[in-house]
Amino acid sequence: MRWRSARKFSSGSSKVAANEFERRRQTVAAGLAERKLDALLVAFSPNLRYLTGFTGSNGNLLVLPDRAILFTDPRYQIQAGQEASCRIKIAKGPLVPDIVAAIESSRLRRIGYEPGRMNCDLFESLNARLPMKASLVAVSGWIEQLRTIKSASELERIRRSVETNSRAFEQTVKRVRPGMTEQDLAAELEYRMRRLGAEKPSFETIVAGGARGALPHAQPTAAPLRPGSLVVVDMGAFQDGYASDMTRMLFLGSPTAKVKRTYQAVLEAQLAAIDAVRSGVSTSRVDGAARRVLKGYGLDRAFVHSTGHGLGLEIHESPRIGKRDQGRLETGMAVTIEPGVYLQGFGGIRIEDTIVVTPAGCRILTPTSKDLRVIG
């Protein structure tokens, strides 16, 4: 592959979407004053895509009160023009001199930057070339916060990603037989997602049979799926830039009473957490709803992670839905609900849906049945 090849166009180049990107930039522009900023410099690629539609691998965006400038290189000249509706500046070499020139000519003083998203090299390179009276001001999580609330078009993309994911799961589950390896099952799931329109998996597909399901590092191995074993399948797609995420459980053979009981506990916990979701609820309360059910089964100590996370242009976004998380859910957030229990020697059971928060509750996007899939 050529050094840093470009990615395909997003469908964000349509007229409607261009307006949406412009609205987002206007929101940022309008928020500059209260942060005492003259501009915001965006270097993190999901944030850049969110504000412009641009999907190239090399770009920086400077958002000023009355306009925005996208800096990129000649490889992306055509693509940037098609994807982004703001001004575009093509630099022949590094982008920094052009960014500094824009800062100079607009006499910007306080330029916000994203410290958790910018590497020290870029920061130093910018900082060393700034005009006398200009300075870089750390601004964390602003765009990420805006991104938590999805627009109708974003929700539609997430829904399509979820649908691809679920259809790929159904097409594949039919073919599962004892003896199939974890790797082959993962390959089949990913192939089906790709055929259904996904660009790629939204993370490395997890297929973990038997006791390995209890390990946190449960990537697929060459081990065959054995009769009498539980299998965790955790999968997601990126489609048109947006992520989906789902976990379902398979059982090869006749589930034991312990499997049934544990599955029931996790299912009740998942339903209780979903039931707790509505606009305004604290994330820790949603997490607590799942944890309380598992406590009733004596399984709370086996639930070793948080209940869910936001997803969108990234597979893991804000908010995080955990025991110690402080935020509140809001209408339009797309999040996962995925309690699980992990018992050494027994395996893991997790059930996960992608949902959207609504004023009175939530809409479950994942259409897949939550029954334990018994195979053979």
Next chain:
Amino acid sequence: MRWRSARKFSSGSSKVAANEFERRRQTVAAGLAERKLDALLVAFSPNLRYLTGFTGSNGNLLVLPDRAILFTDPRYQIQAGQEASCRIKIAKGPLVPDIVAAIESSRLRRIGYEPGRMNCDLFESLNARLPMKASLVAVSGWIEQLRTIKSASELERIRRSVETNSRAFEQTVKRVRPGMTEQDLAAELEYRMRRLGAEKPSFETIVAGGARGALPHAQPTAAPLRPGSLVVVDMGAFQDGYASDMTRMLFLGSPTAKVKRTYQAVLEAQLAAIDAVRSGVSTSRVDGAARRVLKGYGLDRAFVHSTGHGLGLEIHESPRIGKRDQGRLETGMAVTIEPGVYLQGFGGIRIEDTIVVTPAGCRILTPTSKDLRVIG
């Protein structure tokens, strides 16, 4: 998927490999003095993996003259113990306090860090907590430089990755028919790589039919492959952590004289570049060899990128083999050789192999025939 789930174990946990990681750390430890450093802090995950074998998503490595400490969190406790042979420190929360404690207790003064690989947040967090007399010193490209020369075991992994890639290509090409979409062909290639042992593609597979082959952003679309068209297939695998990269051309139907002539030009350019490779040659000379051939065909201005790049734990590593690149090739470097020409309205033609530099020339790892694949 759970927030930041861990990845599968590398096979780097074997005894032999552990010694190799230890040797690499010793090389770094031995190079500290000449850089006037008391330690090097490694935060970039491919560099961390190179020095320890650790594949978790959250880790920092502090290399001191007489030992190395890997800092990670409880999710990776078991995995770190199995993968890494150095000391391991598990932090319950952020890793920074433990790193600072180690700096304090060892009375380190000058601690190297990788400015292009560390974000400003981590830098600030560390810098604010350092003991009085300690300071962070920017050290760029050191580990990346070490990584350019592959060991025998690394070359063996790259060879296996290349083999998977080529086998997947052969299995898939048999099935290509006009009407198949670019996306379906890409899905099939990726599926075959996965079934043959790859973890994932080493980049987004490029399948670009007809005139789209001339675009730099040639990711697969839903467009069907048409009779009478050229198709660029650029693909690679990550297998056991190591990348492969290959480009081959298909033609659906009977190639025109222009296609044949252009193909011949690119093939001659690729062979000339390969012919120029040997230990000690400058990268610009290898690039020039390809460019000179294309000039003879009047196609040099249609060759808009560089001739190749290193690959290994990343798909794009040093060295870069381009017109203005200064380095020299050395024995044990694994690089691609991939000249191409791009003509608007006609399409693109690129031919790419993965090779290893030897004292007198090179070893071509890619076993796939370089004939234009004529289909149907």
